[in-house]
Amino acid sequence: MSQVFARARADGRAVLVGYLPAGFPSVAGGIAAVRALAEAGADVVEVGLPYSDPTMDGPVIQAASDAALRRGVTTADVLRTVEAVAVTGVPALVMTYWNPIERYGVDAFARDLAAAGGAGAITPDLPPEEAGPWLAATADAGLDSVFLVAPSSTDARLARVAAVSKGFIYAASLMGVTGTRERVGAQAADLTRRVRAVTDTPVAVGLGVSTPEQAAEVAGFADGVIVGSALVKALLEAERAGADPGEAEVALRGIVAGLAAGVRRPEPSVPRG
Template identity: 60%
Template sequence: MSGNIALLDNVLATAKSEGRAALVGYLPAGFPTVDDGVRAISAMVEGGCDIVEVGLPHSDPVLDGPIIQTADDIALRGGVKIVDVIRTVREVHAATGAPVLCMTYWNPVDRYGPERFAADLAAAGGAGCILPDLPVEEAEVWLKAAERHGLATVFVVAPSSRDERLAKITAAGSGFVYAASLMGVTGTRESVGKEAQDLVRRTRGTTELPVCVGLGVSNATQAAEVAGFADGVIVGSAFVKRLLDAPDVEAGLADVRTLAGELAEGVRGRPSS
């Protein structure tokens, strides 16, 4: 089952060989419904996303902003379950051929069973898992299950992470490193952008893995800026907002596809806006 992580590695390597960052899109499963979520994530790939992350909605998404929390609430009220998340991964991967990761807090995986979750995710064609709240020190059970099933384990680093901590996190991870920061928050854009650039530099000092940045990027100009110093640009809230603001699902799908195209131009250094 190692083909899943190999696909992720190849897509990231291809982007690098083209002299650009990869575009990574995020959307929670079950939003606005399970079926329409599959269509929306597939539209993100059609528009230009190289890699997609399927979120596992959580009732207390402490690391997510209000836009993603709103989408999670809609999905949970719709009755989304882990089986629907796995189905979303399967159908998006089958429809697009793109690497599909699951982004989830640890608690649902722990309850479901790490071995079972890894097996089901891999069988669905998933390339790996992003676990933002799982400390490396407590990750051994998951890491063994992921390795058995050929899944990448993507850990999250933050500007507050010291260099020794970065080295420990990146040594345990695979696929890529998720560098989290807060670009786009009112009044702090310039300083936080520099902080993110510094985080990428420090992270690269500890690993050969690509470093992808999730920074609240919402347009092509910001995507181009982040692509100037990172291996990948991760966009989530902006896609969710397009669906939330659309008058109907079809309009939302068109908006998502358009945004992906604009961001794809941005990561290629040719922002269209």
């Protein structure tokens, strides 16, 4: 995944990371949706592992994840979804809370994720202090381990997270849960600056980005722009409107294309790198 960020930096732009949960609107529909992200311009695809007790997800992602769980999505389905992204040549990450990994088996999950072609995983509720077994498993499997920082993180905490993160560091743009917002907030640029003071690992900003204009704003100071709720919302609205899968996919591709254009015209703010 480091190569993706390096190429984008050489091109003077940020990386677009798109998120969708596996299994929504169905396993097959979710696979088609993540492939659409990869084909429409996402540089990295986050595949969400639906979980019954998400602490970071807002109402949009929760609604889709709950539907996927009710429809019987499994961890094996998540890995199949990862594989569908990987065959496109776009790196695929799993975004998962710790409990599903622990239940599956730490070493087994890392091994099977790598076998599916996954590039790594984001574990939002796993503290670095308790990540020893996971770091060992991901190192053995050749996976990137992505950890989160927030505006409330102390400088010492930023350094601790930076020391264990591989691929990139996920910077939450503000305090709270995921969801689209009218403004990303000035905290994101300051947090990015603080992270850069302790590491050369790329910084990708998430929580709140939903428009090409916001993507361009964040691309002006961050190495990556993470978009989730806006993409999930498109699938939810299509399902509620009774649209066929083809229509939903067209809508999704249009949103991703706009966001991809946004990260390619960054608004100068804090220099990347």
